Amino acid sequence: MLHQAAVHITSSRPVISTHRVPPEAVNGLAKQNPLVEAIHMMGATMSFPSEAEIFGEGEEADYAYQVVSGVVRTSKILSDGRRQVGGFYLPGDIFGLEFRDEHTFSAEAVTDTKVVVVKRSMLMAVAGRDTRLSRELMALTGRELRRVQNRVLLLVKSAEQRVAYFLLEMAERARGGNVIELPMVRQDIADYLGLTVETVSRTLSSLAHSAAIELSTSRRIVLRNRSALRILNA
Amino acid sequence: MLHQAAVHITSSRPVISTHRVPPEAVNGLAKQNPLVEAIHMMGATMSFPSEAEIFGEGEEADYAYQVVSGVVRTSKILSDGRRQVGGFYLPGDIFGLEFRDEHTFSAEAVTDTKVVVVKRSMLMAVAGRDTRLSRELMALTGRELRRVQNRVLLLVKSAEQRVAYFLLEMAERARGGNVIELPMVRQDIADYLGLTVETVSRTLSSLAHSAAIELSTSRRIVLRNRSALRILNA
DNA sequence: CGAAACATTGACAACTTTCAATTGCCGTGG
DNA sequence: CCACGGCAATTGAAAGTTGTCAATGTTTCG
Numbered sequence: 001m002l003h004q005a006a007v008h009i010t011s012s013r014p015v016i017s018t019h020r021v022p023p024e025a026v027n028g029l030a031k032q033n034p035l036v037e038a039i040h041m042m043g044a045t046m047s048f049p050s051e052a053e054i055f056g057e058g059e060e061a062d063y064a065y066q067v068v069s070g071v072v073r074t075s076k077i078l079s080d081g082r083r084q085v086g087g088f089y090l091p092g093d094i095f096g097l098e099f100r101d102e103h104t105f106s107a108e109a110v111t112d113t114k115v116v117v118v119k120r121s122m123l124m125a126v127a128g129r130d131t132r133l134s135r136e137l138m139a140l141t142g143r144e145l146r147r148v149q150n151r152v153l154l155l156v157k158s159a160e161q162r163v164a165y166f167l168l169e170m171a172e173r174a175r176g177g178n179v180i181e182l183p184m185v186r187q188d189i190a191d192y193l194g195l196t197v198e199t200v201s202r203t204l205s206s207l208a209h210s211a212a213i214e215l216s217t218s219r220r221i222v223l224r225n226r227s228a229l230r231i232l233n234a
Numbered sequence: 235m236l237h238q239a240a241v242h243i244t245s246s247r248p249v250i251s252t253h254r255v256p257p258e259a260v261n262g263l264a265k266q267n268p269l270v271e272a273i274h275m276m277g278a279t280m281s282f283p284s285e286a287e288i289f290g291e292g293e294e295a296d297y298a299y300q301v302v303s304g305v306v307r308t309s310k311i312l313s314d315g316r317r318q319v320g321g322f323y324l325p326g327d328i329f330g331l332e333f334r335d336e337h338t339f340s341a342e343a344v345t346d347t348k349v350v351v352v353k354r355s356m357l358m359a360v361a362g363r364d365t366r367l368s369r370e371l372m373a374l375t376g377r378e379l380r381r382v383q384n385r386v387l388l389l390v391k392s393a394e395q396r397v398a399y400f401l402l403e404m405a406e407r408a409r410g411g412n413v414i415e416l417p418m419v420r421q422d423i424a425d426y427l428g429l430t431v432e433t434v435s436r437t438l439s440s441l442a443h444s445a446a447i448e449l450s451t452s453r454r455i456v457l458r459n460r461s462a463l464r465i466l467n468a
Numbered sequence: 469c470g471a472a473a474c475a476t477t478g479a480c481a482a483c484t485t486t487c488a489a490t491t492g493c494c495g496t497g498g
Numbered sequence: 499c500c501a502c503g504g505c506a507a508t509t510g511a512a513a514g515t516t517g518t519c520a521a522t523g524t525t526t527c528g
Contacts, residue, residue, distance in 0.1 A: 420508095431508095432507095432508080439508070
């Protein structure tokens with residue numbers, strides 16, 4: 001039952017820069033979203049090197065974050081030593097916003113990463129006055145809840161289904177068409193899907209053999225037959 | 235991979251009664267909770283016989299519900315025919331409140347059940363004026379999110395750990411001390427934990443052999459050694 | 469270039485599901 | 499009241515899936 005768990009300890013310090021990032025810089029979805037606007041108006045940008053911790057599990061959840069560039073993962077170490085990855089956040093995604101004073105997960109940079117940080121109290125204060133913002137916060141929460149519920153549904157499926165789902169999800173979110181450049185290592189994927197690295201690796205190989213995907217390099221995957229992947233998921 | 239799935243089809247009609255239920259009637263937690271007060275002020279009570287559907291997956295989520303008596307489960311049929319149970323709701327618990335217009339899960343009465351129903355729009359209207367209520371709604375959402383996240387952590391554990399967790403959770407929520415009167419059948423438990431009935435049954439038998447629990451009848455379980463169960467969870 | 473980290477593959481073990489049979493429980497009707 | 503039927507629960511045996519351990523191959527980066 002004990003999978004190996006990859007626990008990275010990095011003490012790299014983040015670089016804090018005070019200049020403002022124009023909202024348009026992020027994924028183009030900035031306009032018309034009051035939440036994104038608010039974050040960029042009031043926030044400061046910070047840079048984290050690969051594998052650096054952005055915040056720790058149990059720390060006070062005083063800030064909300066939005067990815068500007070790079071990729072972030074949230075994770076939690078289970079009592080048996082394994083690690084569960086809560087999710088991956090790509091440019092434009094918001095993370096770290098909690099409904100209680102402690103972070104449930106920790107957050108780490110998967111690659112060199114830039115994020116915008118804003119104090120939660122500030123966000124809440126504005127939300128008290130701006131209905132659109134508070135509505136947007138509700139919507140964000142709803143999406144987050146749905147995302148976690150989908151993970152529950154995912155975790156009762158077979159290894160093949162989980163991996164197929166992961167590939168389709170990444171392909172859609174990263175918008176690289178059929179080519180996926182994975183920013184994370186196999187261990188991250190395994191801990192996200194509740195599998196071992198070996199099972200993830202074997203499943204990918206098997207999907208490659210059945211011509212559903214192509215493994216150019218271990219980090220670059222091409223979807224050759226999306227519907228085959230979707231059927232697995234079905 | 236295909237477990238058997240228990241799909242119950244019942245066409246029993248609910249009984250709608252218009253009289254108000256005094257808030258104190260519910261679990262004693264009514265006072266000081268503006269959300270519970272609001273529900274009972276504005277809501278109507280409905281009765282559902284065992285296994286009746288309260289709302290269906292995909293239906294419009296116009297109402298929020300609170301259990302008065304009995305037990306409710308939410309569930310979803312997966313494309314492969316299996317069923318995933320989202321959660322069990324005991325007297326006092328609120329369910330069916332969504333952030334979008336469709337229900338993600340369906341809800342059924344596990345036993346004969348009485349619930350209070352309130353229109354979501356009414357709740358939201360009041361929340362717009364009453365800060366305490368809107369704060370309570372946020373808190374409820376936060377708890378729900380945490381609950382689902384815990385289920386994610388649960389589903390990556392062994393069958394024994396899942397069953398132990400389930401027993402401890404039920405014992406705590408039903409407040410029967412060490413005696414648990416299970417309102418649901420084994421299939422419900424299995425679909426909640428992402429296991430098969432056989433595995434649940436075997437695990438319970440094994441826990442009974444190791445003297446951690448006692449199976450008086452299949453519906454009545456006595457916790458004999460809570461710390462043994464907790465260690466499994468650890 | 470070479471070491472270290474990452475990824476893949478194989479063989480085997482452990483856990484869970486599947487299929488099948490049996491037992492126990494409970495309500496209904498004779 | 500008891501017997502019967504039906505459903506729920508348990509148990510057994512076998513198969514399938516995933517995890518574990520170990521070896522080998524590959525990539526990355528100083």
